[in-house]
Amino acid sequence: MPAKENLRPGGRSARVQASVHNAVRALLKNMDRADVTIPLIAAEAGVTPSTIYRRWGELQELLADVAVERLRPDMLPIDTGSARGDLEVWTEQYCEEMSSGIGRDMMRDVLAAQDNANACKCDAFTREQIALIAERAHARGEAFPDIDAVMDGVVAPIIYRILFGDQPSIERVRDLMTGVFAAMPTRQPQPASAPISG
Amino acid sequence: MPAKENLRPGGRSARVQASVHNAVRALLKNMDRADVTIPLIAAEAGVTPSTIYRRWGELQELLADVAVERLRPDMLPIDTGSARGDLEVWTEQYCEEMSSGIGRDMMRDVLAAQDNANACKCDAFTREQIALIAERAHARGEAFPDIDAVMDGVVAPIIYRILFGDQPSIERVRDLMTGVFAAMPTRQPQPASAPISG
DNA sequence: CGCTAAAAGCAAATAATTTGCGTTAATGGA
DNA sequence: TCCATTAACGCAAATTATTTGCTTTTAGCG
CATH class of the missing domain: 1.10.10.60 (Homeodomain-like)
Known part of the structure; x- marks a missing residue:
């Protein structure tokens, strides 16, 4: 429509x-x-x-349309030199943006619309960003979790908490990330891997 | 309001x-x-x-009010004899209910409302059900993950997928559950440890 | 029982939404 | 380039939803 x-x-x-x-x-x-x-x-x-x-x-479809444009990522994930650092920085920024009043409102607008095409788009945006980080990781020879694992293990809990009333803390977000990396099937990473410290 | x-x-x-x-x-x-x-x-x-x-x-507040009542659990989680079985059965049922057209609509209604009190209630309902399963597990002397671990590891991914366009499959749900149990800190379960207060 | 005020009913006023129809202008073909 | 076609727009009238002022009902309480 x-x-x-x-x-x-x-x-x-x-x-x-x-x-x-x-x-x-x-x-x-x-x-x-x-x-x-x-x-x-x-x-x-x-x-x-x-x-x-x-x-x-109706108004909601229009608001959803506008919101999804504002949720479209406008830059590449920051390159920190390591996969884990990339994901950590990206995740914290994502979490902050989405927890803010504006981010919450935009997400609400997208989800409230009858048509869920915009919600799918938001999911796609997020996956693309993570895919970019994953590509860089592979190019460096670092191991990296599946996109789905990151979505389920990091993104979903953040969004769930924002939507259902809990503000996710930075500490919790770091824990989630750690969990995803820990659960990663441990095939040997090639020599160039350099995990960040701290 | x-x-x-x-x-x-x-x-x-x-x-x-x-x-x-x-x-x-x-x-x-x-x-x-x-x-x-x-x-x-x-x-x-x-x-x-x-x-x-x-x-x-406005209509949305009323719809949210009605939806949250319908989302209120009307029975105890089924007792299968084991914690893992309990959680598996409960999770699959929860996933089915929420993925159905009616469940999706109710969730949308709850999230679309300005007032997020109803969303918080839904989260509380889910936590209560999991807490009941956890209590039974402790009463039996079985190990059981933290409620937050279950929320982040199982509930959040299911809800995220439903909201953002992907239908979570039974297989995926089982994998999520397995992951949560696997990540559980393996302290020795005490025989018949005291139930949590709540 | 009677008082007080919250909640409901009613109806008029206002605002939003739908709809029919004429106009504009993007698109595609000669 | 020009013309035919038609999607999208503008306008205004008709319909429908929402707000509001006032009255009536009735729950809560001494």
């Missing part, structure tokens, strides 16, 4: 979409999300409300 | 609440959740819409 993908990529349509997205971001910055309505967004974006209704159906 | 707790427990108020909850359940059984509106619920429940608006504020 929410167009976004299969719409005419050409000028006006894209312009309207960008304008609406910008309007949503601008409004969310300044006011409580409970007070943001479609007519308000339309006014801010300079379009007529029916355009939004026809393209997104 | 959503009353439900601190309301007058007496006759009329409780009657209205029950009537509204029943109306929601009845409507959700027969129609798409996108077509359920507050005026419709009010008509079905035989109350005036403004009553619902004043008590719950």
Whole structure:
């Protein structure tokens, strides 16, 4: 139902979409999300409300659309020199972003939508980032856990805790990471491996 | 904001609440959740819409309220004779319930609400069920993982996958459970150690 | 029993959503 | 390049949902 993908990529349509997205971001910055309505967004974006209704159906789909764009990673995972360090830094940053008020709201928006395509996208973004870290690890000759193991062992617990009311602590996040590395099938890592200290 | 707790427990108020909850359940059984509106619920429940608006504020809070009641466990975890068996059976049932269309919808309702009190309740329900299994294990003198280890290692991955688009398979769920038991610190189980207080 | 106030009902006012139809402009083919 | 086609938009009227002020009911309590 929410167009976004299969719409005419050409000028006006894209312009309207960008304008609406910008309007949503601008409004969310300044006011409580409970007070943001479609007519308000339309006014801010300079379009007529029916355009939004026809393209997104309801507010939640639009919010989910906007949220997923903001959740798209905008940089490569930081290279610390070791797989474990890479994952640790990435995980802590991910956890911080997602625990913040904005991150929570965006995740809520994505999950609240009828259409779960956006939720799938978020999952894909995360997997891609971890895959990049894994690739680097392999290129260095370091052992690295399966993506699924990282998702189940680190990402899922973080997200679960954020969604269900508990703020995950840095210590807990480190423990989760340690657990995933410990559970990794121990085939011999090639010589170049260099685990971080501390 | 959503009353439900601190309301007058007496006759009329409780009657209205029950009537509204029943109306929601009845409507959700027969129609798409996108077509359920507050005026419709009010008509079905035989109350005036403004009553619902004043008590719950918006549809999502009401849906979350109803959903959390349906997510409340209505029976003790099945006793299979062993801790591992108990957890396995419970986990598989939990996974099935949550993966089903109804379970997903209820979880979505709970998470979509502004107020996350209901989400916390769901987490508490799950912890209580696992705590019961843990108590039985301790009473039998069996080792059992920490509740947090089970939440992070089994529950969180299941819920994450359901929310973010992947259906967790029975095999994967068993693997998760095996992992949690394997990672358990292997202190010797005392014979008939004291049950946890709770 | 009678008082007080929380919760419900009712109806008018306001706001959001849907819908029909005319207009604009992106796309694709001649 | 121009034209035909049609998706997407704008506008405005109709419908539906939400809010609000006021009245009535009734739970809670001395």
